[in-house]
Amino acid sequence: NAGVTQTPKFQVLKTGQSMTLQCAQDMNHEYMSWYRQDPGMGLRLIHYSVGAGITDQGEVPNGYNVSRSTTEDFPLRLLSAAPSQTSVYFCASSLRGLAGNTIYFGEGSWLTVV
Amino acid sequence: AQSVTQPDIHITVSEGASLELRCNYSYGATPYLFWYVQSPGQGLQLLLKYFSGDTLVQGIKGFEAEFKRSQSSFNLRKPSVHWSDAAEYFCAVGDKIIFGKGTRLHILP
Numbered sequence A: 001n002a003g004v005t006q007t008p009k010f011q012v013l014k015t016g017q018s019m020t021l022q023c024a025q026d027m028n029h030e031y032m033s034w035y036r037q038d039p040g041m042g043l044r045l046i047h048y049s050v051g052a053g054i055t056d057q058g059e060v061p062n063g064y065n066v067s068r069s070t071t072e073d074f075p076l077r078l079l080s081a082a083p084s085q086t087s088v089y090f091c092a093s094s095l096r097g098l099a100g101n102t103i104y105f106g107e108g109s110w111l112t113v114v
Numbered sequence B: 001a002q003s004v005t006q007p008d009i010h011i012t013v014s015e016g017a018s019l020e021l022r023c024n025y026s027y028g029a030t031p032y033l034f035w036y037v038q039s040p041g042q043g044l045q046l047l048l049k050y051f052s053g054d055t056l057v058q059g060i061k062g063f064e065a066e067f068k069r070s071q072s073s074f075n076l077r078k079p080s081v082h083w084s085d086a087a088e089y090f091c092a093v094g095d096k097i098i099f100g101k102g103t104r105l106h107i108l109p
Helices: none
Strands: A004-007 A011-012 A019-025 A031-038 A042-051 A054-057 A065-066 A076-078 A087-094 A111-112 B003-005 B010-014 B019-021 B023-028 B031-039 B044-050 B056-058 B062-067 B073-079 B087-093 B103-108
Touching: A004 A087, A004 B103, A011 B031, A019 A087, A019 B073, A042 A065, A042 B062, A054 B023, B010 B019, B019 B103, B023 B073, B023 B087, B031 B062, B031 B073, B044 B062, B044 B073, B073 B087
Parallel strands: A011 A111, B010 B103
Antiparallel strands: A004 A019, A019 A076, A031 A042, A031 A087, A042 A054, A065 A076, A087 A111, B003 B023, B019 B073, B031 B044, B031 B087, B056 B062, B062 B073, B087 B103
């Protein structure tokens, strides 16, 4: 099983550029989310989705957009990248709300904004 | 609002010694609580979780955690650590999974 797949694994952007981090899961999970991880800050929730067509903001949503047109995919968009968005990004999913089921994490995407 | 506090940024213990990592949470209802471990350059692995029932939860790799509602705590313990336990440990709470800032565990030989 592929589980949660994130692409790209590594990316360097220039300030002001846009890009999309892709996240796909093949487990028919309803719940998906995006985190960023920074040294000393733990993982902070950016956006999450409880099902196709439904998204909501997490702790640090500014500068990021998401959409959930299918159950499988949950892309994270940076419309105008800033150096403060240099981070490691993790996508996660679970079957029916994170609390009731095991959460699966992707392997991470390392993003550097110069 | 949900929040998690891990008071210790770094902890160093000798191999074979016991370990306790602290976690305090803020949550409006009966909390869902988790401990994750992350090795350098790796993703997160779930050690254990608490949803309800027995307040002492057993996890993988010999870890356990105890939920104490009166103290709003969910501390992680291990009776005897191994060098391979050196990693960063994250406590998390809630249905959206809000993480603490982590505790980095160092093991002395």
